[in-house]
Amino acid sequence: MKWVLVTICIAALAALLGQRLLQLSEIVLANREAPVKRLPNCHLLKNIEYGAEDITILRDGLAIISTGLKYPGMPSFSDDPGKIYTLDLLDPRLIPVELTIKGDLDRDSFNPHGISVYIDETDKTIHLFVVNHPQHYTSQVEIFLFVEEDNTIVHLKTIKHDLLHSVNDIVAVGVESFYATNDHSYPSEALHMLAVFLGLPWADVVYYSPGGVKAVGDGFLSANGINMSPDKRYLYVSAILDHEIAVFEIKKNKDLVHVKSVAVGSLCDNIEVDHVTGDIWLGCHPNGVKVAACDPEDPPGSEVIRIRDIHYEKPVVTQVYADDGSVLLGSSVAAPYEGKLLIGTVYHKALVCDLK
Numbered sequence: 001m002k003w004v005l006v007t008i009c010i011a012a013l014a015a016l017l018g019q020r021l022l023q024l025s026e027i028v029l030a031n032r033e034a035p036v037k038r039l040p041n042c043h044l045l046k047n048i049e050y051g052a053e054d055i056t057i058l059r060d061g062l063a064i065i066s067t068g069l070k071y072p073g074m075p076s077f078s079d080d081p082g083k084i085y086t087l088d089l090l091d092p093r094l095i096p097v098e099l100t101i102k103g104d105l106d107r108d109s110f111n112p113h114g115i116s117v118y119i120d121e122t123d124k125t126i127h128l129f130v131v132n133h134p135q136h137y138t139s140q141v142e143i144f145l146f147v148e149e150d151n152t153i154v155h156l157k158t159i160k161h162d163l164l165h166s167v168n169d170i171v172a173v174g175v176e177s178f179y180a181t182n183d184h185s186y187p188s189e190a191l192h193m194l195a196v197f198l199g200l201p202w203a204d205v206v207y208y209s210p211g212g213v214k215a216v217g218d219g220f221l222s223a224n225g226i227n228m229s230p231d232k233r234y235l236y237v238s239a240i241l242d243h244e245i246a247v248f249e250i251k252k253n254k255d256l257v258h259v260k261s262v263a264v265g266s267l268c269d270n271i272e273v274d275h276v277t278g279d280i281w282l283g284c285h286p287n288g289v290k291v292a293a294c295d296p297e298d299p300p301g302s303e304v305i306r307i308r309d310i311h312y313e314k315p316v317v318t319q320v321y322a323d324d325g326s327v328l329l330g331s332s333v334a335a336p337y338e339g340k341l342l343i344g345t346v347y348h349k350a351l352v353c354d355l356k
Contacts (some may be wrong), residue, residue: 009108017045024196024197027196027288028241028267028288028289029222029243029285029286029288030287030289031288032286033284033286033287033299033301034287034290034323034342035303035322035324036287036327037320037321038321039321039353039355040354040356042177042351042352042353042354044349045094045095045288045350045352048065048067048085048349048350050068050077050347050348051053051068051069051208051344051348052067052333052344052345053067053114053122053333054112054169054270054333054344055272055333055335055344056115056116056117057336057342058336059275060090061089062086062087062089062148063089063111063335063337064085064086064087064117065084065085065087066084066113066115067082067161068081068082068112069111069113069347070082070133071113071136072137072153072189073349074346075294077133077347079107081107081110082110082111082112083110084098084099084130084153085097085098085099086148086151087342088098089153089352094145094352097151099151099153100153101144101153101155102152102155103144105155106134110132111134112121113133113167113168113169114133114167114180114181115130116129116171116178117172117295125145126145126146127143127144127145128145128146129178130142130143130144131167134242137189140158140160140172141159141160141178142157142158142159143155143159143175145240146163146305150158161213163182163214164180165184165186166184167180168180168181168183168224169181169226169270169271170345171226173228173232174209177207177208177209177210178208179205179208179352181204181206181209181223181226182206182223183203183240192311195277196241199221200221201221203220204217204219204220205218205223205226205248207222207254213255216254216255217235217246217256217258220239220242220246221240222239222240222241223237223238223240224237224238224240224270225240225268225269225271225282226238227273227280228250229278230273230275232250233249234311235256235257235344236273236280237271238268238269238271238282239261240268240269241269243265244262244263244264244267245262245271245280245282246260247262247311262310266282266284266305267286267288268282268283268284268305269282269283269284269331269332269333269346270344271305272308272333277308279305279306279334279336280306280307281335282305282340283331283332283344283345284302284303284305284316285300285301285333286300286301287301288342292328299324299325299326299329301317301323301329302322302328303320303323304320304327304331304334305317305318305319306320307321320334322354327351328343328345329347330346330347330348331344332345332346339355339356340352340354
């Protein structure tokens, strides 16, 4: 009788493990093949060789690009520190320019991830917020003053907090205030992977200000890209492993109330918002296994998805661009500006295309 019970327990455990492995395969879209959908007049940007993980575009057409991310579990093809570039989308030459970093920052360990810009309406100064992983598994937020006429960013402050333990992306809402996503449930990679394996949605969104820090949104297996509506009433978060974009209403006390989630069918990374139309633009990974492995014989693809009318009853989700890895590997962000689309990647190149 004892051996019968042991056999039943082993069989039940094997069935459970098999079910979870199957679910994990579905979560990372392991069997999905990247489609191909081109845009006209595309070309790769000069100087960008080791990723353009996040991009944000100012209203005058100046794009700010974070490059050189070294992220646990992802390939990295350079040991050099990360850099910040600008790209003038109104200049037909379209040549990225590296920004000079000044101030008290360890440049040798600079490892930039998500970025965001806040413009102080009182004096029009531009504050650049950068998620930084100086020891790969650590997370902190750097705040810079962007001096556009000098192609310089001046380091102002480093922010660290226990709740900001695995920051992926950030959206600035003040000169020292922001919302940020934690893409891991725990700072430990092993514990996070166990949480994902068990299906525990413990990753979250954190609000930081000098007056206090608090978790304001949870229920994510992994919270990735984050951005805000043009009217500053809503926050958008990429629930990357759920293949959804979550929409939250921002309350006066900065807490978040979940409004809806929109299925996108892909592993969507960073979120950019068109300042004019309010459309949501997403850089996505069609297959999570391929983007982590980066096998040159079976390269990871890229995908750009746009969501129109996200606050309507039936948002319109459209695939704008898709590549099987023959042009661009592992797209992480897509940013539009006046008929052009800038597409960045985690560890590869950056592409600019015409939308018209």
